[in-house]
Amino acid sequence: MLFNQAEIDQRYGYRALKRLFDIVASLVGLVLLSPLFLVVAILIKIDDPVGSVFYSQTRLGLKQHKFKMYKFRSMCT
Incomplete structure (x- = not known):
């Protein structure tokens, strides 16, 4: 399937607008x-004054790119 330049530009415009x-x-x-x-x-912090509020984990994203994810530590230990 071939696209003309107007369709390609429109697609990139849509992606830029969606990203914004x-x-x-x-x-x-x-x-x-x-x-x-x-x-x-x-x-x-009230529940566990010694521990950290956030939990971090390294995950794999697009094309196996590593990124660090942070979330609230919500499970009791």
Whole structure:
């Protein structure tokens, strides 16, 4: 299947617009949910004052690219 230049440009434009929307929506979500994240972090610290609030794990992404993922430590030890 062959594409002409207009279709290729339109596809790249769509991807750029989608990426911009993803970044803006993520930032808005983080700002709106940050009070909840703060409460969760405080509750975790109250439950276990010695341990860390976050858990980190190395995972494999696209093309086996390693990245570090962080999340709240939610299981009791």
